[in-house]
Amino acid sequence: MQVMASEPVGLGQILAGLESEDVVQLWHSYRMPILLSILAVLLSLRLYLRLTDKKEDLKAIPKIYEPPVEKQVPNVRSTSPATTAKPKTQAPRRIKGELGRKSSQDSVNGPxxxxxxxxxxxxxxxxxxxxxxxxxxxxxxxxxxxxxxxxxxxxxxxxxxxxxxxxxxxxxxxxxxxxxxxxxxxxxxxxxxxxxxxxxxxxxxxxxxxxxxxxxxxxxxxxxxxxxxxxxxxxxxxxxxxxxxxxxxxxxxxxxxxxxxxxxxxxxxxxxxxxxxxxxxxxxxxxxxxxxxxxxxxxGSLGEGVVGSGAPDESDDEAEVDDDDGEVILGDGETQVLKKKSIDDVEDLGAIMKSSRPDGETPAPIAVDFTTYGKEKKRTPVVTVKEMVPKNSPTYNSLTKQGYSIVGSHSGVKICRWTKSALRGRGSCYKFSFYGINSHQCMETTPSLSCSNKCVFCWRHGTNPVGTSWRWVVDPPDLIFAGVKENHYKKIKMMRGVPGVRAERFAEAMRIRHCALSLVGEPIFYPHINEFLGMLHSERISSFLVCNAQHPDQLAALGHVTQLYVSIDASNRESLRKIDRPLHRDFWERFQRCLDILREKRFKQRTVFRLTLVKGFNIEDEAEGYADLVEKGLPCFVEIKGVTYCGTSTSSNAGLTMGNVPFYHEVCDFVEALNKALAKRGLKYGIAAEHAHSCCILIASERFNVDGKWHTLIDYGKFFNLLEEKGPDGDFTPEDYMGAATPEWATWGNGGFDPRDQRVDRKGRVIEI
CATH class of the missing domain: 3.40.50.360 (Flavodoxin domain)
Known part of the structure; x- marks a missing residue:
C-alpha cells in the first residue's frame, strides 16, 4: 500500500490500512496512554461543569459553624479581581459544644x-x-x-x-x-x-x-x-x-x-x-x-470574639502543657535547644547533630533516651493535709457560738438539752423511757464533725463540714476521748448554779455512763472509730452510735456497740434524695448495702431504724415503702420520731417550716399504718413504747417480747461483762444483754413521761398531766 507523501495522512486512513491483528497489537502497545487521556478528558469535563454550575444547585453540606449568608450566584465570566482572586486560606476552626438548638420560646406566644x-x-x-x-x-x-x-x-x-x-x-x-x-x-x-x-x-x-x-x-x-x-x-x-x-x-x-x-x-x-x-x-x-x-x-446570644465571651482561645483550657523543654544534651555539656520540634526519626537526630557542630569537627557520642521525648508525666503535687475545723476558721467560731466544744481538729461535744432537763427534774430523753439511759449521765459527742448528707431537717446548715471521703488531719483516739470527757464535765459544772438542779443528779452527772455518738456529722467517718469505742467501753460507758447509711464499708467493719442506729429518712430513692440531699452519687446503692449489712448484724448487735418524719417529704403514702425496708433490714427496733424545727433561717432556706412538723396524733397514725403494713408481710413486730413529750414511738421485734411483756431496756452490766469475756468482736446476741421489762408508764398508750419528774412549759410553769 502506497501513500503519497504530499497528502496528509489521517488516523482513519492508517487504521483502515491496518489488519485486525495490527489493531490488537497497537491497542496493547498504547492502551495505557489512551486510557489516561480519556480519564483526563472526563475529569476536565467534570471540573468545568462544577465551575459553571450555580451554587444553589450544589448538594454540599453547609458549614454549621459559620454564620448564614445570603445566597449569591457567582458570575464565572467576570474578570474583575474580586471574583478571580483566590479565597483567603484559614486554619480549620475548632468546634466545641453542641449544635444550635431551637429555643424553647420559639414556639410560645409572648416574649x-x-x-x-x-x-x-x-x-x-x-x-x-x-x-x-x-x-x-x-x-x-x-x-x-x-x-x-x-x-x-x-x-x-x-x-x-x-x-x-x-x-x-x-x-x-x-x-x-x-x-x-x-x-x-x-x-x-x-x-x-x-x-x-x-x-x-x-x-x-x-x-x-x-x-x-x-x-x-x-x-x-x-x-x-x-x-x-x-x-x-x-x-x-x-x-x-x-x-x-x-x-x-x-x-x-x-x-x-x-x-x-x-x-x-x-x-x-x-x-x-x-x-x-x-x-x-x-x-x-x-x-x-x-x-x-x-x-x-x-x-439572644452572648456575641462572639469579645473578651470573656467564653471563646475557646480565651477560656481556661485543661489541655496539658508539654513540660518537655526540648533540650538535647550534646558532648562536652553543649546544649541544643529544640523548640516546638519533635524528633520523629533517627535521621532527624542526625540532621540536628550535623547542624549543631562546627565544620569538620567529629561529634562526640551522644546518649539519647528515645522514651523521654514527648509529654512528661504530670508531677504529683505536694498536698498539704488540712485540719477539718481550724481554731481560726469561721466554722470553729460558728460551732462554738452554738455551744459546741471543739476537740482537736475534727471532734466535738455539747451538752444535750435533755441532760439539762434531767438535772432539773423536768423530764428525760426518750432513751430513758425506751432503753433505761439516765439522761443526766449521757455525753453527746462525735469524733467527726463532717457529714456526707445535707438533710433538710439538720439544724447545722452550712456550719459543719461536708465531704464524701476523709481528707483531713486525723487526730488520735486517746486525744479525742480525753478531750470530750474534759469538756463535757466543764459544761456539767456550769449547771451547778442553775435554779432547780437536783443535787443527787448533779453528783451522778459527774460520772459519764452513756455516750450518744449522734451529735452532728458522721461518727463512723472517723478512721479510728473502733479504737475510740474501745476506750468508751473500757470505762464501762455505753455506746449509742447513729450513722446515715452512706458508708457501707465502715459500717461492715464496725465492732460491737451497745446499740447501732441507721437513719432511714425515706422509703424510696427520690424521696431520700430530696430529704437527705446526699453527696454521694450512688447514694441509693450505698443505702441498700447498709440495709443488707444491718440484716447480717441483727443477731450480733441491737440494730435500730431511726425514721424522722417530715410532713410534705416522707410521711404521705410511704408506710408501705418503709415496711419494705424493714423487711429487707429486719432491725431489732424501729424508732419513729417527728422532726424538730429549730426555727433558723437556714431551715427555711432548705424549704422547712413549722408546717412540716407533724402533730403527735399524725405520728401515731403513721406508726399504726406502718405496724399494719409489717403484719401484712408476716413480720413479727409490735408497738412497744412511746415518749409523747418528744413525739417519738418505738416499734420492736417480737424477739424482745417475753411472756407478753416488752423488754426494750438494756442490762448495761451484762453488756460490759460480755465484752470483757468475749472481746469486741465476740459472738453474743442482743438477747444476752436484754434488760428488765419496759416500765408500764413507758409502754404504748401511757405517754412515756418519767413519773419521777415534773413537766413544765417553756416559762417553767407546772403542767398538770
Missing part, C-alpha cells in the same frame, strides 16, 4: 423569659447578706433591662449549702414560663468566698469535677443554659497574690463551669477583697453582667 439563678456560699453569713441584697438590686436592674420580646423573671438566690446539686448543677432545670406554655431560659451567677478551710466550696468543686468526668453524663451537661459568670471574694492579707491563692476557689468554680457549659462564660471572673475593694469590684462586675444580660435580651 422570651429568662430566669437568673444567683448561687452563693457562706460560713459567716457575710456573703449571705451580700447575695440577698445583690439579688434585690439585680431584680430592679433587670426590670429596666426587659425588652418587648424578653422578660426577666425575678432572680432566685440559692445557698449552695442548701441547693440540690442534682437539680441545678448536672443538667439545667426546667423552669416553666408564666403562662405554662414553655420553659424559661437560664442564666447562672455565682458569689463564692474562698476559704482556706474545709467548706461547702470543696464539695461544690468535687461535684463539678465528678460531673465533668462521669462517663454517664455529657461533658458539657450544662450547655443548655444561656451563660454564667462568677464573682469571688477573698482576703489579700491571707493571700497576697492571686498565684498564692487569692480567690482560688472562685477561679476553680469558673474553670469547671466553663467546661460544663461548653465555654459559656458570659462575663470574666470578678474578684474583690472583703477587707478592701470588694463591694466596688462587685459593682463593676455587676455592670458587666447587666450589659451581657442586655445583649441577651436584644440578640
Amino acid at each position: 422570651r423569659e429568662i430566669q437568673v439563678y444567683l448561687f452563693f456560699s457562706s460560713l459567716t453569713a457575710t456573703t449571705d447578706k451580700i447575695a440577698h441584697d445583690y439579688g434585690k438590686k439585680l431584680e430592679e436592674s433587670l426590670k429596666a433591662t426587659t425588652e418587648d420580646k424578653v422578660h426577666f423573671l425575678p432572680p432566685k438566690v440559692l445557698d449552695l449549702a442548701e441547693a440540690d446539686y442534682d437539680e441545678y448543677l448536672i443538667t439545667a432545670p426546667k423552669v416553666p414560663t408564666r403562662n405554662g406554655e414553655g420553659q424559661a431560659e437560664l442564666f447562672y451567677l455565682f458569689l463564692i468566698p474562698s476559704y482556706n478551710i474545709d467548706s461547702i466550696n470543696d464539695n461544690l468543686l468535687e461535684h463539678l469535677k465528678e460531673t465533668h468526668h462521669d462517663f454517664r453524663i455529657d461533658t458539657t451537661s450544662l450547655s443548655g443554659i444561656l451563660g454564667y459568670s462568677v464573682f469571688g471574694f477573698g482576703s489579700r492579707e491571707g493571700w497576697p497574690t492571686e498565684e498564692e491563692g487569692y480567690c482560688f476557689q472562685a477561679k476553680e468554680v469558673d474553670r469547671w463551669m466553663a467546661k460544663l457549659t461548653g465555654r459559656k462564660r458570659a462575663f470574666p471572673l470578678g474578684m474583690g477583697d472583703v477587707k478592701g475593694d470588694g463591694m466596688k469590684r462587685l459593682d463593676e462586675w455587676n455592670e458587666g453582667v447587666l450589659d451581657v444580660l442586655g445583649l441577651l435580651a436584644r440578640t
